[in-house]
Amino acid sequence: MFRLAFLFLVLPVGVPAVSARKAISYPNQALAAAGVQAPPEGAVRRGATIRGRVSLPGETPKATPIQVTKDHEHCGDGHQVQDESRLISARGAVENAVVYLEGAAVPPSWNPPRVELGMKKCVFVPHVLVAPRGSSLVLFSEDAVFHTIHPYVGRRTYFNIGFPKSARVVRQLDRVKAGDVMKFLCDEHAWMTAYLVVVDSPFFAVTDAGGGFVLRDVPPGPYRLRVWHETLGELSQPVTVEAKRPLEVNLTFVRR
Ligand SMILES: [Cu+2]
Numbered sequence: 667m668f669r670l671a672f673l674f675l676v677l678p679v680g681v682p683a684v685s686a687r688k689a690i691s692y693p694n695q696a697l698a699a700a701g702v703q704a705p706p707e708g709a710v711r712r713g714a715t716i717r718g719r720v721s722l723p724g725e726t727p728k729a730t731p732i733q734v735t736k737d738h739e740h741c742g743d744g745h746q747v748q749d750e751s752r753l754i755s756a757r758g759a760v761e762n763a764v765v766y767l768e769g770a771a772v773p774p775s776w777n778p779p780r781v782e783l784g785m786k787k788c789v790f791v792p793h794v795l796v797a798p799r800g801s802s803l804v805l806f807s808e809d810a811v812f813h814t815i816h817p818y819v820g821r822r823t824y825f826n827i828g829f830p831k832s833a834r835v836v837r838q839l840d841r842v843k844a845g846d847v848m849k850f851l852c853d854e855h856a857w858m859t860a861y862l863v864v865v866d867s868p869f870f871a872v873t874d875a876g877g878g879f880v881l882r883d884v885p886p887g888p889y890r891l892r893v894w895h896e897t898l899g900e901l902s903q904p905v906t907v908e909a910k911r912p913l914e915v916n917l918t919f920v921r922r
Pocket residue numbers: 788812813814852853854855858
């Protein structure tokens with residue numbers, strides 16, 4: 667385990683520096699697609715976009731693939747699965763970090779989104795999720811082998827559902843609180859893990875392969891930007907959003 671501190675940098679910019687081509691969660695877009703009411707119109711009209719990147723400078727040894735030890739005919743790719751606990755590029759980009767804005771008021775009429783966690787070839791997909799308390803969690807299996815979805819909050823079992831074959835189940839995230847991290851295991855396959863970070867904010871994302879994230883339509887105001895990563899730990903820093911003024915926020919884990 668790395669021992670880490672953090673540095674940070676906030677740069678107001680006119681032109682976004684981070685392209686967002688893959689696997690970023692855009693809360694407002696996702697909510698719109700799900701038919702969920704957006705934040706109040708006035709706030710959005712004056713809102714700003716926060717873009718940034720999460721990184722860990724320096725050389726990180728390439729993760730060793732995890733050996734599949736059971737159900738070889740269904741699981742993994744070539745009897746291996748990727749270790750997604752520290753997907754860090756040669757340039758230090760940190761993928762699968764959760765980024766969210768603390769202190770952002772959730773409008774009373776705002777409906778939490780539905781988030782999905784699947785099982786494909788004996789891997790949880792995606793490996794990292796973020797969702798507000800009260801969200802619906804859609805669980806599904808595409809595999810013909812028996813799985814369980816067994817999430818823990820700390821040492822407490824949240825539920826344990828068996829999936830003898832392809833199926834779909836919906837559960838509510840109503841017995842968790844902001845800041846809880848749910849760890850998902852499968853009792854049949856020891857290598858299967860996933861994480862869900864519970865937040866109390868409508869502005870959240872999971873970083874892409876370039877370490878990038880985007881939070882759109884953030885109303886003006888002071889906030890704290892928080893980052894959670896499975897193996898690197900947590901970062902946070904204050905940010906102040908001004909009306910229609912884009913922010914670039916780069917958050918950097920440091921080894922020591
Ligand atoms: Cu399994």
